[in-house]
Amino acid sequence: MKAPLHGKMMEVPLTVSSLLAHASRHxxxxxxxxxxxxxxxxxxxxxxxxxxxxxxxxxxxxxxxxxxxxxxxxxxxxxxxxxxxxxxxxxxxxxxxxxxxxxxxxxxxxxxxxxxxxxxxxxxxxxxxxxxxxxxxxxxxxxxxxxxxxxxxxxxxxxxxxxxxxxxxxxxxxxxxxxxxxxxxxxxxxxxxxxxxxxxxxxxxxxxxxxxxxxxxxxxxxxxxxxxxxxxxxxxxxxxxxxxxxxxxxxxxxxxDLDGKSLYELIEAERITCTAGVPSVWLGLLRYVKENGVRFSTLDRVIVGGSALPPAMLRTFKDDFGVEAVHGWGMTEMSPLGTLSTLNCEQAQRSADEQRRLREKQGHVVYGVDMKTVGASGQALPWDGVTFGELYVRGPWIIDRYFRNDVSPLVDGWFPTGDVATIDNDGFMRIVDRSKDLIKSGGEWISSIDIENIAVAHPAVAEAACIACFHPKWTERPLLIVVKHPDLDLSRDDLLRFYEGKVVRWWIPDDVVFVDELPHTATGKLHKLKLRERFGDHILPPDQKVEQ
The missing domain is CATH 3.40.50.12780 (ANL, N-terminal domain)
Incomplete structure (x- = not known):
């Protein structure tokens, strides 16, 4: 067997210091x-x-x-x-x-x-x-x-x-x-x-x-x-x-200072074109600009990650302010970048509704990341946008194992993310839920993220979380926990009616609880564990009829 022919190129190491040295010099x-x-x-x-x-x-x-x-x-x-x-x-x-x-x-x-x-x-x-x-x-x-x-x-x-x-x-x-x-x-x-x-x-x-x-x-x-x-x-x-x-x-x-007023003033003063943060931060910014009747003069795009980008927020940025909201997904174990919801030239020619549906997903991988979804027996699942399974990733900026832990979490060279997802034939990935947050009702799965996204599309809802509650017949049923916008009225029945025609009937939550605020993790995500501890034993209305 012939020896491999090596290229005749400099071997300059890729070091973090070279990034700053480059910026300083050029x-x-x-x-x-x-x-x-x-x-x-x-x-x-x-x-x-x-x-x-x-x-x-x-x-x-x-x-x-x-x-x-x-x-x-x-x-x-x-x-x-x-x-x-x-x-x-x-x-x-x-x-x-x-x-x-x-x-x-x-x-x-x-x-x-x-x-x-x-x-x-x-x-x-x-x-x-x-x-x-x-x-x-x-x-x-x-x-x-x-x-x-x-x-x-x-x-x-x-x-x-x-x-x-x-x-x-x-x-x-x-x-x-x-x-x-x-x-x-x-x-x-x-x-x-x-x-x-x-x-x-x-x-x-x-x-x-x-x-x-x-x-x-x-x-x-x-x-x-x-x-x-x-x-x-x-x-x-x-x-x-x-x-x-x-x-x-x-x-x-x-x-x-990450309040809406401070961020808006900084965006305008420094002519910001691109910014990045979690949805809860952008809620405050959008509230400020709407209440004060101001607009963005230079802002072009907002990278949104950490938790799912509500479709209503995407529409508000684009339709009301002409700002592109780019949905992203990743993990600490991935450095963290994995996917972003930008469109290629063919996708950009599709109808506005179809473009929006793509942008609402977590997006396609960037070079350096590969992904797949797997079923219960470990088999790779089709990219049809419907079949969901556990999301696996691999690439040069994804961990092989955790610090001071010799046991690798990899499965056949792939990192199991703990997210449940679909991938469509465009290569766009959509997080259905964290595996621990899926709601199993009568043997069928309900996505808590989808339930939350519909809720925050209601004009009177500021923030929403969906968790599973025990049900004697169906094992688990969805409970919606909601923070209302100040000075806007909203009843339980009004919000539940808002779901009609948007999801199958058995996905509609059994009950709604209104709270002053929702708990968040240290990284800005909804703290579902605390919500389950507080509301997991919530008694659902006895007259709720669910047909599955």
Whole structure:
């Protein structure tokens, strides 16, 4: 057998530091704008960012941080957090972004499981650090991401980030790193047990940045002004802090103020063209613009993920404001990008209704991800848009196993997502439900997501969740839990009548409960576990007639 013929190309490693070095060298004057915790607006450039990231790298090395060590962050979206992304990974350490919205015990577990050497934190989390520090004895130091003048009063001994940087000049060369080495560590939200760590590599992170930037993904370019509303502590803000330097896009960080008014003013002031976040954030933004009669002057597209994009929200963005809402799906285990609901040239020629039906799905894969649905016996299912099964994925930015766990979750090389989905003959995937959230009524399945999407299409419904309740005959029946829009009236019977003609009769919920607010997970998703704990024993009306 002949020996393979190898190409004669340079072997330049794909490293995270190369993304920022590229932006600094070729887009050096492009702005990075941040609303700071200190209540002002900070502006500088990619060139400034790289220098300060190198100063941070020098400072961490002086503190004894070595390649492979984990450095944690507890921070909002801002320029210092961006510097931490690169100042840690640039010399071979691992940037571990920690979700501050988790319970303190979960955060302590994560810090200890990751074995973080140092933790960088925004001063708004000073009280949280005081709670965490006694539970995390292996952390060598806590570094407040501020200057000496704004250092908070704490029981924990903490040092100043700016003081650390001031000790170094930034005259530092990013070292050559094996692209297979670890770069970033993100943990799942842990709603069904302890959080699990997804340990990304330099190679997977750079490839993910390429994938996220593709025209039929987020479509970033040097002409964009990008506002990542999705937190940098949530799966690396969906890769935007890596994709923006790759493309030279302007970056705008919102800090901790994510209310509708603050976001709208920032979008207009910085001429934002692209933004990304979870549906609950966009509810607040849309409410603000409608109530104040204002419009968007530059916003072109909104990437919506984290939970299902309600069809009513998609229509509002497009029909009322001319903004394209792009539905996306992914997971922490996928870095997280998997699919986006953009259309090809043929699909864009179809009727408006057909285009909308496609956009309401989670979308097609980007290059780098493959997917399939499997049945109960593990067989691959047809792509007919009807047959649903468990969704499996594979690709170069999808985990092989969890951090500090030698048992791989893969099945024949595929990662089982835990989602139940269909794939149509266009290759568009639609999440039917999480496998644990499907409602099995009389042996037949009901999608809680479909029930929720119909509810939020009602003008009086602000948010809705659907869970299973015990039923003596059908085993489970759907219960709808609803938050009404302020000042709008809505009765149980009115809402149930709204379902008529939209789904088969036996899918219509048996009852509706109105609440002031719905619980959400630390990543902005509906917290179905808490709802099941609270309403799982709800007594359904005895006169409900269900024909299946």
């Amino acid at each position: 887009f050096g004057t492009t702005e990075i704008v941040s609303k700071r915790i200190e209540r002002d607006v900070h502006r500088y450039t990619y060139r400034d960012c790289e220098k300060r990231a190198k100063q941070l790298a020098q400072g961490l090395i002086a503190l004894g941080v070595e390649a492979g060590d984990r450095v944690g962050t507890l921070a909002w979206n801002g320029y210092r957090h961006l510097e931490a992304y690169y100042g840690t990974t640039g010399f071979g350490a691992v940037c571990h972004t920690i979700n501050p919205r988790l319970f303190p015990d979960q955060i302590a577990y994560i810090v200890n499981h990751a074995d973080d050497r140092y933790v960088l934190f925004d001063i708004t989390f000073a009280a949280l650090v005081d709670v965490l520090a006694p539970q995390c004895p292996n952390v060598r130091g806590w570094i407040a991401m501020t200057d000496e003048a704004h250092m908070p009063r704490m029981s924990t001994a903490a040092s100043s980030y700016e003081a650390l940087l001031a000790q170094h000049d930034g005259d530092f060369e990013w070292p050559a790193i094996d692209e297979r080495c670890a770069s970033n560590l993100c943990y799942t939200s842990g709603t069904t047990g302890n959080p699990k760590g997804a340990l990304y590599s330099h190679r997977s992170t750079v490839l993910h940045a390429y994938g996220a930037s593709l025209p039929d993904a987020m479509g970033l370019s040097a002409r964009d002004s990008v506002l990542p509303v999705v937190p940098m502590f949530h799966v690396n803000a969906w890769g935007i802090p890596h994709a923006a330097p790759l493309t030279g896009a302007k970056l705008v960080f919102p800090g901790k």
